[in-house]
Amino acid sequence: MRQKLTNTLKKSQKLKGFTLIEMVIVIAIIAILILLVVPNLTKQKDRAESRTDEAFRSTLQTQVELADDKNISLEELNKEGFISDKQLKKANEKGITITNGKVTESKK
Numbered sequence: 001m002r003q004k005l006t007n008t009l010k011k012s013q014k015l016k017g018f019t020l021i022e023m024v025i026v027i028a029i030i031a032i033l034i035l036l037v038v039p040n041l042t043k044q045k046d047r048a049e050s051r052t053d054e055a056f057r058s059t060l061q062t063q064v065e066l067a068d069d070k071n072i073s074l075e076e077l078n079k080e081g082f083i084s085d086k087q088l089k090k091a092n093e094k095g096i097t098i099t100n101g102k103v104t105e106s107k108k
Contacts, residue, residue: 053094053105060091061103070101 016079027100063082064072074096078088 057103
């Protein structure tokens with residue numbers, strides 16, 4: 001009886017834990033998932049930045065139309081309170097200008 005209990009304990013102790021092959025397989029699956037997810041995240045980030053820029057240009061265009069002046073500049077929009085200092089700075093950083101009442105962005 002004692003021998004039988006000893007054999008049972010030894011078997012149960014051997015079954016605990018993961019083997020090296022199981023760990024390698026799990027790590028490989030995680031690596032594959034990461035390789036699939038990371039490119040999609042960067043694409044989503046680029047799309048979000050693009051849409052944010054479009055929304056910003058649209059906001060500036062609305063402010064130009066509210067100012068009702070075809071020859072207004074970004075600095076004049078800022079002085080008259082149509083855009084904030086932060087928006088003026090962002091527009092200048094992105095190379096945005098106003099030409100004939102239309103907001104345009106110069107490609108850098």
